Amino acid sequence: MSTVAAYFTALLGNFLLSLGFSLQKKHVSWLSAKRRGEKVRQGEVIGWTSGFILMNVQPIFNYLALGVLPPNVVASIGGSNIIFTIVLSYWMLGEKTSLKKFPWIIVMAALLAYAGFVGQESSQHFNVDAFWIAFFIPTAFAIFMLFASRHMNPKQVGVSLGSAAGALGGFMVLALEALRLSHGSNFLSWFVSAYLYVYIFCGISSFFIKQIAFERGKMTAVAPSFYGLLVLYPSIATYFVSELPLHVPQLLTFGGISLSIVLISL
Numbered sequence: 105m106s107t108v109a110a111y112f113t114a115l116l117g118n119f120l121l122s123l124g125f126s127l128q129k130k131h132v133s134w135l136s137a138k139r140r141g142e143k144v145r146q147g148e149v150i151g152w153t154s155g156f157i158l159m160n161v162q163p164i165f166n167y168l169a170l171g172v173l174p175p176n177v178v179a180s181i182g183g184s185n186i187i188f189t190i191v192l193s194y195w196m197l198g199e200k201t202s203l204k205k206f207p208w209i210i211v212m213a214a215l216l217a218y219a220g221f222v223g224q225e226s227s228q229h230f231n232v233d234a235f236w237i238a239f240f241i242p243t244a245f246a247i248f249m250l251f252a253s254r255h256m257n258p259k260q261v262g263v264s265l266g267s268a269a270g271a272l273g274g275f276m277v278l279a280l281e282a283l284r285l286s287h288g289s290n291f292l293s294w295f296v297s298a299y300l301y302v303y304i305f306c307g308i309s310s311f312f313i314k315q316i317a318f319e320r321g322k323m324t325a326v327a328p329s330f331y332g333l334l335v336l337y338p339s340i341a342t343y344f345v346s347e348l349p350l351h352v353p354q355l356l357t358f359g360g361i362s363l364s365i366v367l368i369s370l
């Protein structure tokens with residue numbers, strides 16, 4: 105697979121993820137239909153289930169892209185979810201976006217293209233010690249913030265827990281890369297690998313921490329913090345885990361993508 109093909113493979117996976125989110129939101133009413141005394145409509149169930157399936161096939165596209173692109177590039181492409189969600193929300197849900205956000209959407213699209221087409225190819229190096237340190241950092245940060253957030257105001261809760269959830273969610277790309285390098289396509293052997301359970305742990309933890317952040321924090325603080333760290337943390341950690349040589353323009357691009365996400369989300 106070429107670099108361009110790998111880039112668009114990852115991009116397609118993120119489009120399907122955003123489409124899955126949009127389908128679930130559009131058809132979520134069936135979950136509470138009985139409580140409202142309404143009949144459950146089959147079309148709603150099919151639409152919601154289709155969204156659930158699309159959301160869960162996205163890692164397959166990331167796995168394929170990781171064969172050519174380094175984890176930091178694959179993680180940065182995840183920022184495209186913001187753009188896809190805005191477009192699909194308008195098309196499927198009738199939700200409009202402020203025109204002030206469009207310049208940042210254009211900037212982000214350009215940075216995503218640069219990150220994907222200019223930079224390193226996938227590395228076959230894997231530093232086990234760096235992987236576990238990179239996993240420990242967001243895990244310890246999340247645990248600390250869960251306790252500390254009891255004494256924070258809603259904005260601080262949104263920033264701290266949103267960042268923790270984003271860093272853990274972003275680390276899933278590195279766990280997937282660890283599985284790819286250590287076990288390849290022998291998927292049955294994944295079940296005896298600690299990396300699979302790191303992947304699952306990060307996904308579940310990120311989901312539940314984000315729900316706490318939604319409940320106790322400001323949404324305007326949660327979204328940019330979550331999506332910003334979802335891209336930025338694995339983008340930086342990859343340089344240590346995959347032992348990539350420092351690529352300053354690309355690193356600045358990852359920072360620009362994260363900043364664009366914050367400004368679009370506000």
